[in-house]
Amino acid sequence: MGPLASRRYVVERMDDPSLDPALHEGALVGLERINAVSATARALWGPLRRLSGGARLRILDLACGAGDVAIALRRRARRAGLPFEVAACDKSPRAIAHARARAVALGEEIELFACDVLGEGFPDGYDVYLCSLFLHHLHEGEAVELLRRMASGRALLASDLVRSRPGWWAARVGTRVLTRSPVVHADATASVEGAFTLTELRALADAAGIAGASIRPHWPFRMLLEWERR
DSSP states (O other), rough: OOOGOOOOOOOOGGTTTTTTTHHHHHHHHHHHHHHHHHHHHHHHHHHHHHHTTSOEEEEESSSSSSSHHHHHHHHHHHTTOOOOEEEOOOOOOOHHHHHHHHHHHTTTOEEEEOOOOSSSOOOOOSSSSEEEEEEEEGGGHHHHHHHHHHTTTEEEEEEEBBHHHHHHHHHHHHHHHOOOHHHHHHHHHHHHHHOOOHHHHHHHHHHHTTTOOOOEEEETTTTEEEOOOO
């Protein structure tokens, strides 16, 4: 794997609070398109439906970005007649404003609020905590702490990139096909370089005290961690 044999963590442009608002908005739109093509919500939907068994679930999407995954899950639940209450939060007020406008335009009722889930009090009272494309933004210790906090609920789901050479090339080429955002183009390969492998994610889960979690690859070049309190 050459330089991808070990993780290379960098602060991505998307995480820069001084990022130009227009560039940030363009990146959020681009990431929405990438999540749609990658079927991110579909990968999370199956486990959520199984967890529910038809019953009510309170779900919180952490570091939701554009909010598109939370909105897609809420739409699926409504169409399936499942009583899911979906909420989402992000450190960036700008991202939350974007997500709120998107939810209103689509007529979906979702609670959206700004919150730094590692730097502030962790939101409690949810059955399921989930995150998508968030773990690779964190140092190893932060990732362990996030998983530990997410395990305060009944279940957690964490979807993220797998660090690999095919995934690196897919990110480089795919983002240039799907979006014109220079921020997404710059961050795409950095995200893969900063991602974990399945083995590394297993070690993080064990360190967080959620031994026995299920970790499996899913398309495209991603992995999903599932854990449920027994």
